[in-house]
Amino acid sequence: MTDFSKSTTPTIFIVFGATGDLMRRKLIPSLYQLYQRKLLPPLFHVIGYSRREWSDDEFRALVLASLQDRIKNLDEGVIHPFLHLFSYSSGFFDTVDGYNKLAQRLGVRDKEWSTCANKFFYLAVPPEYYETIFRHLADSHLASSHSEESGWTRVIVEKPFGKNLKTAEKLDALLGKLFSEEQVYRIDHYLGKETVQNILAFRFSNSFLEHAWNNDFIERIHIKISEKIDIEGRGELFDGVGMLRDMGQNHILQLLALFTMDTPKDFSADTIRAGRAEVLRALAPYTTRTVREHTIRGQYEGYAREKNVAPDTQTETYYMIRAFIRTRRWRGVPIILENGKALKDAIAKISVRFRHPAPCLCPGDAHFHNVLRYQIQPQERISMSFWVKRPGTEMKIEENDFVFDYKQAYPDTEFMGPYEKLLLDVLEGNQTLFVSTPEIMASWRFVDNVLRSWKRSDQQVVLYKKGTDGPIERATLHP
């Protein structure tokens, strides 16, 4: 476990939007876990930056409340020193005064520690503020790096990165002018999940899979993230976005990329990221005609009555897309992408169905398929279905499973949450689990095409009941 932290350089973590939801729900609990496991550098400090006029103590009260809400068995001995890692600097995102005040605080800290500390800036703010913050960071020289090893500056950006290809390109051009690619960490928290990290190990360390990982052997792949929760009052945010942008452009397409990318020549961050981008670029676009044939847009009943949602809304809370990858390896294999809210189950899994060779040697008319199920949540497990003869005089064949359950296999190991892992990687300068510019652009190109085709073909949402598997029409795409 302790082989994680190699970074011992003094470091300051600056969070823009520090009084918001992300800070409370994810960042504070993750920092606590890292601190408790002694994985943070010995000299480490967090400065929260936000508009509210707060004192350090008021900010620490928020930190404490977050811990009390989110962490079971808080370690009393750790709380006090942990709270003292935090201080607060108030300021607007669009006026220079706040940044000057922040610069002063950073200067004081550097002086106290007699060093030029590493600094990482986390943008936990709505995306409309990104541009302003980037500009001010650059203008105030707050984000200038001293060297690669120490005194570095890194910028962490949450999703969504842009709202479409055009805005993503604009944002990227601006970022490119102000920071080098090595300084920028674009978060997709799915990449930090333990089992998502394992996909590469699973695919490329098990040699029997490599030979079967193509259209000769695989009939279809189904990537599914379903949530029980609905939009939970986030109408204002969600209605202009929709499911495909909210989780498709990022989480779903990243899973697709990891499952279908070619075997990399090495495991460096650059190679892996390039491999993911390549397969995303190969996704086939739709026309106004083919989009109807290959996609379903769904909306749960009652969504249009949610607060801050337009009564005549056509925003999708569910989609199913039959995607195709135009490469030799994957030609003709449907990759079903399914993702929705207010569904029966909360589950994230990928099912890979293998072809059955013809002619079939199975008794009766049935064709038996082996299915690999790779589940990310709620339980982390991999299973492979296989067929066996039922004991007895008759030749009766039944489906059974080989199951590998992560938690059962490693009962004494504490799993690291995605934000913990990703924060550590930023400290260590490892960008493998962060999304590169080419990946962002390729996934927006795909998503924009679907959204545009939906609009042009006037494809309306179909309604589904909350707590079900989704629209009944899904059966036509995924028999």
Ligand code: BG6
């Ligand atoms: C976020 C989406 O990126 O992922 C949310 O914006 C969604 O709408 C969340 O609920 C799901 O994340 P997880 O880790 O709970 O599956």
